[in-house]
Amino acid sequence: SQQGEEDPQALSIQEGENATMNCSYKTSINNLQWYRQNSGRGLVHLILIRSNEREKHSGRLRVTLDTSKKSSSLLITASRAADTASYFCATADRGSTLGRLYFGRGTQLTVWP
């Protein structure tokens, strides 16, 4: 299957709260990435974590990776209404020569002011 599994499918929180989204995948990977999609728009790259890394930070974003469980999580701290969007994880398979990325099902995050 091309897609990983993400949970929750939808998440609704108040401004200032933290949002955690999870992603599971099936294959051996080179890296895992998180993207954001505002309604009706293209995707924007947020952060990448390589298979030999366990945790990475970028501003209010924190990503973890557990290759033994084939799972990753994205934490957005101190959320804002502007964080409202869909968030997707994407994996690059180890051994792939074409650089293809496969996307998870996504989590729809709604942050209420």
Add this chain to the structure above:
Amino acid sequence: SAVISQKPSRDICQRGTSLTIQCQVDSQVTMMFWYRQQPGQSLTLIATANQGSEATYESGFVIDKFPISRPNLTFSTLTVSNMSPEDSSIYLCSVGQTNEKLFFGSGTQLSVL
């Protein structure tokens, strides 16, 4: 970074017709991909557009239905042929120099009546 111009942004088409979507990048890129995003769903990779050779299609997608051209390193087209209502989706062009960060066009919203 890469700036991607994708045209048309939306179209409404009749069953049985074909639509060609264009993707123009402001710089030469190594990798170029076409994705489909059905309503409320994640992105599914259709194919990798290869410069100067036939595209590489993912399982479930065939050249007769989704012919792709990539005459150079900055331009590609995807044609959705003999359309049916099941083809109603957002089609996204994606590019990158490596698979560690992809840039996306704003998408083509296709509705087939």
